[in-house]
Amino acid sequence: MKTWVFSTESDGHAGSAALEALSKARSFGGDLGVIHVGPGSEAALAELGDHGATSVLQIAEGSAAALAAGLAEAAGSQQPDLIVFGAGNLDRDVAGRLSARLGKPVLANAVDIAVDGDALQVVNEILGGTQRVTTSFAGGSPAIVITRPKAFAAEPSGGGAPAVTTLELPDVGHAGDVEVLSQHVEESSGPDLEAAAVVVSGGRGIGDADKFSMVHELADLLGGAAGATRAVVDAGWVPYSYQVGQTGKTVKPDVYVACGISGAMQHLVGMKDSTTIIAINKDPEAPIFGVADLGIVGDVHNVIPALVEALKARA
Amino acid sequence: MKIVVCVKQIPDPASPYELDPDSYYVVRPADQVLDDTDRYGVEVALQLSDEIGDAASVTLLSMSPGGSQQGIRQALAMGADGAILVEDETLRGADALTTSQVLAAAAKRAEADLVITGTESTDGYTGVVPQQVAELMGAPSLTFARKVEHVDGKIRIERQTQAGYDVVEGALPAVLSVTSGVVEPRYPTFKGIMQAKSKPVETLTAADLGVAPDVQQKITSVEDVASRQAGDIVEDEGEGHLRIIEKLEEVKVV
Ligand SMILES: Cc1cc2nc3c(=O)[nH]c(=O)nc-3n(C[C@H](O)[C@H](O)[C@H](O)COP(=O)(O)OP(=O)(O)OC[C@H]3O[C@@H](n4cnc5c(N)ncnc54)[C@H](O)[C@@H]3O)c2cc1C
Ligand SMILES: Nc1ncnc2c1ncn2[C@@H]1O[C@H](COP(=O)(O)O)[C@@H](O)[C@H]1O
Numbered sequence: 001m002k003t004w005v006f007s008t009e010s011d012g013h014a015g016s017a018a019l020e021a022l023s024k025a026r027s028f029g030g031d032l033g034v035i036h037v038g039p040g041s042e043a044a045l046a047e048l049g050d051h052g053a054t055s056v057l058q059i060a061e062g063s064a065a066a067l068a069a070g071l072a073e074a075a076g077s078q079q080p081d082l083i084v085f086g087a088g089n090l091d092r093d094v095a096g097r098l099s100a101r102l103g104k105p106v107l108a109n110a111v112d113i114a115v116d117g118d119a120l121q122v123v124n125e126i127l128g129g130t131q132r133v134t135t136s137f138a139g140g141s142p143a144i145v146i147t148r149p150k151a152f153a154a155e156p157s158g159g160g161a162p163a164v165t166t167l168e169l170p171d172v173g174h175a176g177d178v179e180v181l182s183q184h185v186e187e188s189s190g191p192d193l194e195a196a197a198v199v200v201s202g203g204r205g206i207g208d209a210d211k212f213s214m215v216h217e218l219a220d221l222l223g224g225a226a227g228a229t230r231a232v233v234d235a236g237w238v239p240y241s242y243q244v245g246q247t248g249k250t251v252k253p254d255v256y257v258a259c260g261i262s263g264a265m266q267h268l269v270g271m272k273d274s275t276t277i278i279a280i281n282k283d284p285e286a287p288i289f290g291v292a293d294l295g296i297v298g299d300v301h302n303v304i305p306a307l308v309e310a311l312k313a314r315a
Numbered sequence: 316m317k318i319v320v321c322v323k324q325i326p327d328p329a330s331p332y333e334l335d336p337d338s339y340y341v342v343r344p345a346d347q348v349l350d351d352t353d354r355y356g357v358e359v360a361l362q363l364s365d366e367i368g369d370a371a372s373v374t375l376l377s378m379s380p381g382g383s384q385q386g387i388r389q390a391l392a393m394g395a396d397g398a399i400l401v402e403d404e405t406l407r408g409a410d411a412l413t414t415s416q417v418l419a420a421a422a423k424r425a426e427a428d429l430v431i432t433g434t435e436s437t438d439g440y441t442g443v444v445p446q447q448v449a450e451l452m453g454a455p456s457l458t459f460a461r462k463v464e465h466v467d468g469k470i471r472i473e474r475q476t477q478a479g480y481d482v483v484e485g486a487l488p489a490v491l492s493v494t495s496g497v498v499e500p501r502y503p504t505f506k507g508i509m510q511a512k513s514k515p516v517e518t519l520t521a522a523d524l525g526v527a528p529d530v531q532q533k534i535t536s537v538e539d540v541a542s543r544q545a546g547d548i549v550e551d552e553g554e555g556h557l558r559i560i561e562k563l564e565e566v567k568v569v
Contacts (some may be wrong), residue, residue, distance in 0.1 A: 050340070064446065064458075065456070089474070089475070096444070096450065097447070097449065097456075104412070105412050109428050129540060130542055131539055135533070136535050137532055146443070174454065175453050178485040178486075179483065179484050181481075183480075183481045184479070185479045196569075220568070234494070240477070241479075255566055262465070272543060275566070278562055282551075290545050291545065293547075294547055294549075295547065296531070296551050296558060297550045304568050306556040307560070314569065
């Protein structure tokens with residue numbers, strides 16, 4: 001069994017999806033390689049080794065088309081059985097193109113991967129996580145898989161530094177004719193959403209962008225992070241980094257407080273594994289109440305300010 | 316500029332999904348609706364076309380094995396000029412790659428300068444069709460766009476990123492995938508709905524496009540997952556916040 005994992009470096013660290021996938025892939029046995037895109041800082045490479053990678057193909061940068069072409073060439077000569085991607089934008093761009101280039105399917109949204117001899121199976125959750133679907137590959141290797149964030153826990157194995165080889169990318173002509181003109185950071189305040197023990201998220205029921213400050217205030221008082229639904233992100237109230245759900249982050253905090261959130265399936269898959277869920281919604285029929293340990297049927301504009309005052313009084 | 320917008324037709328999300336117990340494919344009624352996610356692509360196409368003027372056209376492209384046209388008419392009613400429907404029973408249960416082979420071949424046949432898609436469909440959500448189509452067309456891809464501009468014969472987007480956004484520019488022909496924050500889709504007018512009835516819809520088969528469907532993945536089981544139990548639901552009569560504090564104390568957050 002030869003597994004490759006796709007990693008993108010950010011702020012000098014290896015991709016979190018890659019560390020999660022490596023931790024899982026150790027149980028498959030055999031060779032564990034990483035395709036690492038980025039400067040290749042010592043810290044990032046050490047993290048990959050520490051999670052089980054024995055070799056790294058290092059790529060400084062390139063268009064999605066060039067990355068896929070380079071990966072396809074490397075896969076042709078080194079014959080991996082499985083290539084695992086995370087759910088990030090570049091992951092999707094490269095996985096999709098690689099799949100088309102190799103004529104192999106890609107199975108997305110995987111929450112588990114099972115290896116039984118030569119047979120590879122992938123598990124998906126559908127309908128907001130109420131059903132699990134198992135799919136097998138019938139196209140021969142490499143099997144290409146895109147995993148959901150936090151499908152696997154990242155656990156160090158104590159491995160040493162991996163052997164690093166630089167991969168040169170081929171010229172892909174017109175397909176590579178894209179240029180990044182500038183990069184912009186949209187500040188988000190407070191602790192890291194994915195690591196926070198308490199997450200307070202706001203949905204459209206909060207009303208407008210200004211009122212979203214009450215979500216921040218409550219999150220701060222509970223020492224937690226603020227999150228949001230896609231509806232709120234699309235409306236421009238908060239940046240995309242706040243988004244919880246299928247196309248955003250997966251969070252599993254001790255406590256998740258959903259404020260003015262209906263509880264669409266695509267939101268639930270990102271937070272349903274929180275230990276305790278508290279929901280405030282004025283509609284008693286809102287689906288969010290179906291997963292809440294405590295549901296308050298009420299107006300967020302009454303309940304949240306009262307909660308904030310009461311918490312302040314205790315402090 | 317020839318703009319081709321990929322629009323998926325899906326079972327009405329208002330009624331629950333059903334999986335065929337033998338094949339595990341989603342049961343698809345004869346009439347399917349426009350995937351809400353694809354209204355954004357249609358709107359972006361119409362705005363680009365309005366800006367460019369007579370030299371632009373907007374053609375919809377949908378692969379729908381059962382031949383549904385309802386969703387296509389919804390998108391035509393927004394103002395697109397015409398549509399291509401790939402309708403072929405052999406495409407039932409097509410995976411993302413087969414779908415992309417069909418869409419890419421049809422877009423090439425239509426001599427598209429710009430192919431627009433959503434980022435993820437509501438019922439399939441593989442989120443890889445745009446990139447596969449781009450690769451098969453040998454075109455650059457501009458994905459996860461939250462803003463789109465046509466500048467000097469190129470397409471410039473704000474690409475949504477984890478940290479914020481990147482401004483990215485690509486040469487035509489290209490594939491563009493848009494998020495649902497990109498524009499506010501228009502609602503069809505009565506006139507639009509009437510006109511949509513007589514707009515041309517060209518139907519093609521997989522064979523017309525030279526695609527031999529070859530599904531390389533197989534669902535082997537579907538199981539129910541034990542679902543989370545709902546807890547206490549209480550009406551707020553001015554004391555709701557106290558119940559929340561009790562709960563937070565119970566789990567030792569305060
Ligand atoms: C392919 C795809 C991917 C998606 N990915 C995501 C994702 O990653 N994350 C995500 O969140 N969504 C995602 N969505 C969107 C999802 O389907 C829902 O549209 C979205 O989650 C709804 O957000 P919301 O709950 O804020 O808004 P709504 O559904 O509009 O709900 C607002 C709620 O607020 C309540 N309310 C209104 N006023 C008040 C008040 N004063 N006090 C209390 N309650 C009030 C209402 O009763 C309602 O239940 C995705 C959709 C698709 C098709
Ligand atoms: N059968 C189809 N017909 C037309 N467009 C499609 C089809 N399937 C997917 N697409 C396009 O590809 C995007 C992403 O779909 P998916 O990869 O299935 O999540 C959708 O938003 C559509 O624009």
